[in-house]
Amino acid sequence: MPVVTQDKRIIIPPPRRPDDGRGGGGGGPEDSHSSFPVSKEQIGLWVLLTAIIMLFAGLTSAYIVLRGVPTWQNIELPWLLWPNTFVLLLSSFTLELAKGAIRRNRFATMNRWLGLSALLGVVFIAGQLAAWRQLVHAGVYLPSTLQSGFFYILTGLHGLHITGGIIALGFVMAKAARNRLTAFNHQPLKLCTTYWHFMDGLWVYLFVLLLLS
């Protein structure tokens, strides 16, 4: 709505940005004049992902340095890692299906794919723990070799981040249950999906790193 000020200048406010669903507390997007193209939640997510990248970058550089040590010994990676990878990639796919469903207003479909994705995530974690058991049965523990140490730490940290993602998925599902997601407004699902794909990519990267040694 144009505003006429005292000295007769007409100021036309910029078009209202659609509310992005997430409240945001005291400030609130409805107060923000922001014309920044990316929403604050998206920026927040990318900040978080950058931090996670740097964490694993630090560990990777340690891995690369120690790879060159003469006493480095490769371990035999448990075969469960392969099906686990498939499960994780599948869960990314199902999440994309969930996103596609909500965009076409198919709430029931979305809920199904969401639930399946969360379930697949849990299966992945269970699978990773089982892989750990496989290693322990083979007599390979955390301190056994340098690579085994990295293996447990890298998969453990990744698993913790996936668990966080599953909890976030839980929140998205709760929101969906309360009908807070719409075809044009499902940022929590979008953010979760981005995070999830990222964790996928991270896992593939870690797996390749471990394999390539």
Place this chain on the structure above:
Amino acid sequence: MDAHKAEHTHHELGFWRKYVFSTDHKVIGLQYLITAMAMAVVGGTLSMLMRYQLGWPSLPSPTMEKIFPIAFQGSIMAPEFYISLVTMHGTIMVFFLFTAVLTGGFGNFLIPLQIGARDMAFPFLNALSYWVFLLSCIVILSALFITSGAPLGGWTAYAPLSAIPGSGPGQDTGMTLWITAIALFSASGLMGGLNYITTILTMRTRGLSMMRLPLTQWSLLVTAILGLLAFPVLLAAGILLTFDRIGGTSFFVPAGIIMNQMPLDHSGGHPLLWQHLFWFFGHPEVYIVILPAMGMASDILSTFCRKPIFSYRMMVYSMIAISILSFVVWGHHMFVSGMNPFLGSVFTLTTLLIAVPSAVKTFNWLGTVWGARIRFTAAGLFAIGFVSMFVSGGLSGLFLGTSAADIQLQDTYFVVAHFHLVMAIAPLFAAFAGLYFWFPKMFGRMMNETLGKIHFWFTFAGAYCVFFPMHILGVGGQMRRIYDPTQYAFLQPQQPLNVFISVSAFVLGSAQIIFLANFFVSIFAGRRVTERNPWHANTLEWTAPCPPGHGNFGEELPEVYRWPFDYGVPGEVEDFIPQTTPIGAVAKH
């Protein structure tokens, strides 16, 4: 009518939600400030104890034995107590004081106010960051009280000393507490940084383009990005270290180590890896400390010079250049570490390169003061003092960055002098400038100017008396972290310098009591401010009430029409034009 929503009209929050568990960025900022001040008192007291030992090594003192029965058994300070003092002093000051006060304290308080927002992007996360920070403070302080003692690895915690619990008293539980506290602190920092980046990028008010931001905001944005990239690497190193300590791994511990006559069962680790990881974080960390100080000092300097900051554009670009370069200089901490000497050459080049943007900033500060009309308030004095301290500390960096010269100076008091001036005293001056400057905005009252000036004179003179002679101590060869320099014949002739430094340190420390008294008494009994903008400054926070209420700006958010440096514009009635004044709306004469 404008469709902007006003602040919440109802729900008066109870005392606890309003002042303790608040999600209001101003309250959180003050919580950070007060907590950091408390940590400063602890860290400062530890350094007084250190200077007591260094000035009068192993002087028997039954009084001290009464106060610290374990540390002063036999009425002489125990060597392990001294090294744990060194470790805790460094750790507390670098993380829990400087990083916390500048980014946590001022960052939280100022960002929404200076960009015209009602609060941070994620207020709950913001509050959480403070409580995690407080928890990390409690954890690190607890290391001072456990019977096995605080850790003795220095704030740099080099492996294998830090990786082997049996390598000394305090290296077991104490070291574990240290790692835990640092991990918690990193988490808190990341939460905060997430908020700062998101808020500054997406919640600037209308008209506030990036190149109209105060330098304080630029510095906080750049610092948050630095923290985001650097702290996780420290976390990675800490994780690996923890598993070396409790998991039997050998990331940092090589084979063949004999500790306390017993061979250790490790193999394959590389101690230098810890140093690379730590300093990859550690060098950006020191810029995380100095950059907000530079930003704040620049804005405050400009305000009290009644003159625009010289070359705002280059100030921004040099901040960005410094941040990028800060990631490729870490090896200058490792010239004599056994690192490949070729890398030593590379790091010398990059280190002297990073001196260039810092020099640019220094010239710009001088250019700001040249031709100014300086208002010598306490805040203004500290901003000017910042420049002097930064120049002194920065120049000594040239010696240390030149790898061949560093051979003689590494791990001596020359390094101690350098980093104290540039990472402790200069940021301290900026923090004091900020506290005197923004006190009226925080509390609606003024601090006592006379006491502030007295505080400045003692601190300026005292800081130079303490840290300048340390350069000479280092040239003479006095090593760092040495419990008793008089053990060495070649150091004995310099001992008078140590006494001089210690006495000056006691004076410097005592002078801070003036500040603390002034600060806390003024909160309750300071002269009330009668206007929103007592300093006649231009930035947005000065359009809000003193102190601002919840939501900061009342019904309407401010709109920005200009940069924040219109001081002394020729032909105008006032010698300042706030950012909210439209073009053409300024009263001329």
Place this chain on the structure above:
Amino acid sequence: MADGAGPGRVTLSGAVLAALILILIIASLYLFIAKPYWFPTLASVHGQSIDSLFMAVLVVSGIAFVLVQGALGFFVARYGENGRERAAYWHDNPRAEAFLLIGTAVILTILVFMGQRVWASIYFVDAPADALVVEVTGEQFQWNFHYAGPDGAFGRTDTKLITSTNNIGLDRTDPAAKDDVTIINEMHFPMGRPVKVRLRSKDVIHSFFLPNLRVKQDAVPGLSIEVWFTPNRAGAYEIACAELCGLGHYRMKGALTVDESQQAFDTWLRQKAAEQQQ
């Protein structure tokens, strides 16, 4: 109204601050020129180039220090607020900035090259073949020195052989070890002959610091690091540890003697060998 082109008022605060800065400049000039305390007496060949490099950096930074602090002091004295006068409104001068930036970069680049030459002369030149080799093993909290003896061959060491009387685990059954000499905290070099030191550590990182010889190198467990230098001044000096290694870091003190001649050194080494046989 004044446009702020000229000087402001000299205020009390400005004058006091300028005076303090002046005192700072004078005190620092005194400390660095009159040198009431200075580097330990120089006793090595390469140390001269390090000291010269230090002086070069000192001259550059000293000039910068005096100019910048001096300008700051001058400005705060001269440009105090003066009633309703305005400050000068200029705030950009790209040419001056470019000049200063490029000038700084040029000066620093010169320093880099000067420093590089010294660094290369120390690290990228191999030790001469006739260097005296000494193995130095740091541990909490002493220095162990191992000389090869007249046969020039070091006896084998093995960590499994370490005992309280055999700190470095020297295998006395090794024929090469028969004339080896191991000493704690006491070291000799002959004057004028290059010395190559092989640094090791038994436990944590230590740093082998010879202040008079301008030698400093970390001793890292798991690594064997070599540095070489040539002592050129006879005398008694000290050895210190320069990397925090635990509570006894301060007492890792050693005694270094640079003997007048190779013969004096040989005499000392023979004497030490004889003591060991007992």
